[in-house]
Amino acid sequence: MAIGAALAPTFVLWRLGAALAAFLLALGIGCHALDELAGRPLGTRLSRRALIGLAGFGLGGAILLGVLGALTVSVWLIPFILAGAFLALAYNLELFAGRFHSDVWFALAWGAFPALTGWFVEATDLRAEPVVIAGFCTLLSLAQRRLSTPARDLRRRTATLHGELTLTDGRVWTLDRAGLLGPLEGALSALWMATVLLGVGLVVGRLWT
Numbered sequence: 001m002a003i004g005a006a007l008a009p010t011f012v013l014w015r016l017g018a019a020l021a022a023f024l025l026a027l028g029i030g031c032h033a034l035d036e037l038a039g040r041p042l043g044t045r046l047s048r049r050a051l052i053g054l055a056g057f058g059l060g061g062a063i064l065l066g067v068l069g070a071l072t073v074s075v076w077l078i079p080f081i082l083a084g085a086f087l088a089l090a091y092n093l094e095l096f097a098g099r100f101h102s103d104v105w106f107a108l109a110w111g112a113f114p115a116l117t118g119w120f121v122e123a124t125d126l127r128a129e130p131v132v133i134a135g136f137c138t139l140l141s142l143a144q145r146r147l148s149t150p151a152r153d154l155r156r157r158t159a160t161l162h163g164e165l166t167l168t169d170g171r172v173w174t175l176d177r178a179g180l181l182g183p184l185e186g187a188l189s190a191l192w193m194a195t196v197l198l199g200v201g202l203v204v205g206r207l208w209t
């Protein structure tokens with residue numbers, strides 16, 4: 001989101017702050033609660049009622065901030081609010097037979113959508129530039145997803161692992177969970193840190209211009 005906002009032709013810091021707060025509520029709280037409600041991937045002991053409450057708080061708070069934004073910035077934020085609510089519910093609850101619970105929809109929902117929203121809350125328009133930015137964020141999110149899926153399977157779903165890898169020079173590597181998980185988690189850490197630095201750098205650049 002910060003990337004899209006910082007690259008917009010106009011930049012107002014409080015608009016970005018409000019949009020980030022909405023996404024923190026929706027994604028950080030609401031979507032994780034819905035995800036846990038659907039399949040307990042995090043393995044928490046929170047009750048169903050508590051998870052529903054957290055989901056309602058997160059999504060409700062995000063929608064409220066969105067409505068305030070529509071009243072103060074542009075009424076055309078309403079389609080973004082509706083799209084965000086739909087994506088949160090359809091993806092995390094695996095609605096419509098799980099059609100929206102895929103790598104591509106993850107990348108669109110967590111990459112393209114925040115980038116377009118960040119641009120729009122600042123510029124209140126859409127043009128070619130934010131579409132290209134959204135494409136970059138989509139591919140970045142897709143790369144993260146392709147790495148996180150096998151990493152998550154290794155961490156949470158693998159009971160035993162046995163195997164060997166024979167190199168062309170005759171050396172033999174024993175395959176284990178730590179050896180397979182290390183490169184995946186290292187790449188994921190590098191990607192999210194690089195993304196944060198890019199967003200912060202762009203925002204700081206706008207504040208100093």
